[in-house]
Amino acid sequence: MHEFAIETKGLRKAFGRQTVLDGIDLTVRAGTIFALLGPNGAGKTTLINILSTLTKPDGGSAYVAGRDVVRERDAVKRSISLTGQFAAVDDMLTAKENLRMMGRLSGFTADEARARTAELLKLFDLEASAGKLVKTYSGGMRRRLDLAVSLVADRPVLFLDEPTTGLDTVSRRALWETILQLRSRGMTIFLTTQYLEEADQLADRIAVIAGGRIVASGTAQELKSRVGEDMIELRGADDELLAVHATDGSIQDIRRTLNELAGKVPADTRISLRKPSMDDVFVALTTTRLEEAAQ
Ligand SMILES: Nc1ncnc2c1ncn2[C@@H]1O[C@H](COP(=O)(O)OP(=O)(O)OP(=O)(O)O)[C@@H](O)[C@H]1O
Numbered sequence: 001m002h003e004f005a006i007e008t009k010g011l012r013k014a015f016g017r018q019t020v021l022d023g024i025d026l027t028v029r030a031g032t033i034f035a036l037l038g039p040n041g042a043g044k045t046t047l048i049n050i051l052s053t054l055t056k057p058d059g060g061s062a063y064v065a066g067r068d069v070v071r072e073r074d075a076v077k078r079s080i081s082l083t084g085q086f087a088a089v090d091d092m093l094t095a096k097e098n099l100r101m102m103g104r105l106s107g108f109t110a111d112e113a114r115a116r117t118a119e120l121l122k123l124f125d126l127e128a129s130a131g132k133l134v135k136t137y138s139g140g141m142r143r144r145l146d147l148a149v150s151l152v153a154d155r156p157v158l159f160l161d162e163p164t165t166g167l168d169t170v171s172r173r174a175l176w177e178t179i180l181q182l183r184s185r186g187m188t189i190f191l192t193t194q195y196l197e198e199a200d201q202l203a204d205r206i207a208v209i210a211g212g213r214i215v216a217s218g219t220a221q222e223l224k225s226r227v228g229e230d231m232i233e234l235r236g237a238d239d240e241l242l243a244v245h246a247t248d249g250s251i252q253d254i255r256r257t258l259n260e261l262a263g264k265v266p267a268d269t270r271i272s273l274r275k276p277s278m279d280d281v282f283v284a285l286t287t288t289r290l291e292e293a294a295q
Pocket residue numbers: 015020038039040041042043044045046047194
């Protein structure tokens with residue numbers, strides 16, 4: 001197995017005059033979960049499309065499972081699963097029928113398809129509703145089935161484009177559990193997300209994309225430590241957020257910050273100290289980047 005399941009260097013893509021990816025360098029170690037975090041329109045889907053061979057890059061290189069996404073397109077396709085794109089779930093069939101059909105289309109014998117179907121229904125907690133038509137499924141069940149169908153053929157690298165967008169908290173957490181189980185089976189998972197908490201909970205490493213570039217990467221802890229040790233939060237009488245300031249947590253720094261704020265906030269303002277969230281990291285990193293671009 002290759003040390004890196006995914007490797008890109010100087011990857012570029014423009015649509016007309018709009019540069020969407022402006023030199024992306026990243027590596028994803030095999031058997032890990034990697035989260036690409038970015039706001040709407042940051043280029044996350046474009047990057048997934050290039051890595052899964054659906055879109056050609058304009059420049060740079062990208063290797064998936066050791067194969068070049070442009071020159072060895074078919075070999076890359078045989079190494080990956082992509083949820084929501086190749087996985088065509090038929091609403092008028094049951095979950096069991098969908099999975100068996102995908103098994104047969106992937107070249108399994110009827111027995112193999114049956115065995116794989118049973119395994120996936122169990123893994124995705126869909127056994128109880130396996131015989132119901134998919135059109136009667138909830139959003140969360142449907143998303144789990146999408147993922148199950150895309151995993152029928154056992155491939156080492158999985159791409160998930162915003163897997164939990166639109167799901168409620170319970171379904172989101174259930175899907176996180178499943179994604180973690182896939183990693184424990186040795187799969188490499190590359191996911192995109194706009195949810196900072198999702199990246200924080202799931203990913204071994206996170207890269208933040210903004211303005212077509214990776215503005216920061218590291219573990220959740222490393223990214224958080226770039227923002228500051230602690231955050232001072234000021235809230236008004238109705239618990240509304242008035243301000244957040246990064247601090248190194250020392251008495252001097254906290255005193256200095258509070259002195260600066262004194263007189264600028266109402267007298268009944270409440271103060272609390274908390275650890276930085278991924279939201280804080282995101283705001284800090286993307287603002288710096290935009291400031292640099294403006295200069
Ligand atoms: N085929 C295309 N033709 C023209 N422009 C495109 C095409 N695909 C994407 N874009 C543009 O590229 C930019 C990045 O889009 P992309 O879908 O990669 O972003 P994203 O980070 O996945 O955003 P979202 O979270 O909204 O899905 C957007 O401005 C989009 O309009």
